[in-house]
Amino acid sequence: xxxxxxxxxxxxxxxxxxxxxxxxxxALRWAERASRPLTDLMDPAVMRAVLQALRLKQDxxxxxxETQRHQRMTLVNAVRYAIEQGMLRxxxxxxxxxxxxxxxxQVDPRVVANPAxxxxxxxxxxxxxxxRRARGRRLVGLFAGMYYAGLRPEEAVAVTLPDxxxxxxxxxxxxxxxxxxxxxxxxxxxxxxxxECGLKGRPLGDTRPVPLPPELVAQWRESVLTFGTAxxxxxxxxxxxxxxxxxxxxxxxxxxxxLALPPGLLSTPLAARPYDLRHSAxxxxxxxxxxxTEVAERAGNSxxxxxxxxxxxxxxxxxxxxxxxxxxLDEYD
DNA sequence: CCAAGGACGCATCAACCCCA
DNA sequence: TGGGGTTGATGCGTCCTTGG
Numbered sequence: 080x081x082x083x084x085x086x087x088x089x090x091x092x093x094x095x096x097x098x099x100x101x102x103x104x105x106a107l108r109w110a111e112r113a114s115r116p117l118t119d120l121m122d123p124a125v126m127r128a129v130l131q132a133l134r135l136k137q138d139x140x141x142x143x144x145e146t147q148r149h150q151r152m153t154l155v156n157a158v159r160y161a162i163e164q165g166m167l168r169x170x171x172x173x174x175x176x177x178x179x180x181x182x183x184x185q186v187d188p189r190v191v192a193n194p195a196x197x198x199x200x201x202x203x204x205x206x207x208x209x210x211r212r213a214r215g216r217r218l219v220g221l222f223a224g225m226y227y228a229g230l231r232p233e234e235a236v237a238v239t240l241p242d243x244x245x246x247x248x249x250x251x252x253x254x255x256x257x258x259x260x261x262x263x264x265x266x267x268x269x270x271x272x273x274x275e276c277g278l279k280g281r282p283l284g285d286t287r288p289v290p291l292p293p294e295l296v297a298q299w300r301e302s303v304l305t306f307g308t309a310x311x312x313x314x315x316x317x318x319x320x321x322x323x324x325x326x327x328x329x330x331x332x333x334x335x336x337x338l339a340l341p342p343g344l345l346s347t348p349l350a351a352r353p354y355d356l357r358h359s360a361x362x363x364x365x366x367x368x369x370x371x372t373e374v375a376e377r378a379g380n381s382x383x384x385x386x387x388x389x390x391x392x393x394x395x396x397x398x399x400x401x402x403x404x405x406x407x408l409d410e411y412d
Numbered sequence: 413c414c415a416a417g418g419a420c421g422c423a424t425c426a427a428c429c430c431c432a
Numbered sequence: 433t434g435g436g437g438t439t440g441a442t443g444c445g446t447c448c449t450t451g452g
Contacts, residue, residue, distance in 0.1 A: 136443080136444070137443075137444090142444070142445085143444075143445055143446085144445095145444095145445060145446060145447090146443095146444060146445060146446095148415085148416085149417090149444095149445090152415090152416065152417070155416090156416095156417095208437075208438085209436095209437075212430095212437070212438080214437075214438070231420085231421095231447090232420085232421070233419095233420065233421085317438080317439070318429090318437090318438065318439080319429095319438095319439085321439090324439065324440065324441095325420090325421060325422065326422080326423080326424085326439075326440070326441090327438075327439060327440090329421085329422060329423075330423095330438090330439095333423095352421075352422065352446095353421085353422090354420095354421065354422090354446085354447085380447090380448065380449085381448085381449075384447090384448060384449080388447085388448085
């Protein structure tokens with residue numbers, strides 16, 4: 080739905096003020112008046128021009144392949160609906176031969192940070208912002224959770240103290256069950272910036288236990304001691320105790336990157352985005368020889384996706400496999 | 413294997429808040 | 433009261449599962 084509404088931006092003139100429901104009606108009426116007849120789409124030349132236009136962004140430059148795909152998807156759905164309503168006789172898109180832009184499906188190995196780089200990045204996070212307001216210090220644990228436990232950002236943002244087992248020594252555990260995807264105030268049921276829903280691709284109420292390495296447990300314990308938790312028990316929160324917006328931690332991350340990385344690495348894709356910490360975590364585990372089934376379980380995705388997505392990052396696995404086979408054969412020598 | 417579909421993330425600028 | 437610190441809104445981009 081959000082995607083569909085987004086595409087109205089191509090039709091509706093950008094409003095100077097917030098769009099109230101009555102304005103939507105006005106906009107739809109305007110679109111009706113300003114549009115060409117639907118049947119014009121049956122002319123392949125017109126259809127081709129429409130497809131061509133969907134390749135561009137509002138500023139006129141070519142959009143990313145995934146974005147092009149989404150724009151086209153929305154059009155295909157609209158056309159299907161028109162056919163269903165008897166407003167079009169045939170499928171105008173089928174008449175136009177059109178190649179969909181190729182998209183990259185694998186993780187770029189250059190984004191993966193090694194443990195030393197990850198540690199210095201996390202350390203740098205604590206130096207971001209003033210010490211008193213602690214813009215960075217408050218978020219060290221958030222990023223640590225993405226790196227040491229492979230959490231997705233929206234999972235890390237939602238972690239609460241009651242869901243964690245944080246022993247003084249050794250491994251801990253967190254039970255993930257809700258996430259806080261950022262949707263925008265206009266689109267949530269509650270009218271707040273974030274929605275509350277179940278884990279990605281799973282029914283509401285489903286949970287995923289995630290083991291927490293000792294280094295992370297220590298980090299989170301310290302965070303709770305220093306900053307406490309939000310009213311609802313969340314470990315990480317903004318200055319006013321609210322849910323962290325992606326723009327908030329993204330800014331901190333970029334400042335930390337500038338502090339931690341030498342100029343030569345700063346311009347590379349190395350850990351460019353917070354999500355790359357998760358990529359780093361998963362590829363590190365796989366290369367350490369952890370069973371892919373176990374990695375997939377901890378990460379919360381399927382083995383198939385895991386292995387195809389991280390194919391380019393798996394340079395150490397063949398060696399490990401060879402060693403294991405050799406050891407097994409030696410045993411029976 | 414690949415396209416579809418939906419959910420989520422990131423960049424950037426505007427707006428707001430807080431404190432000296 | 434002004435300016436730095438911080439969060440919010442929005443358009444574009446990515447991740448990942450499903451189903452043919």
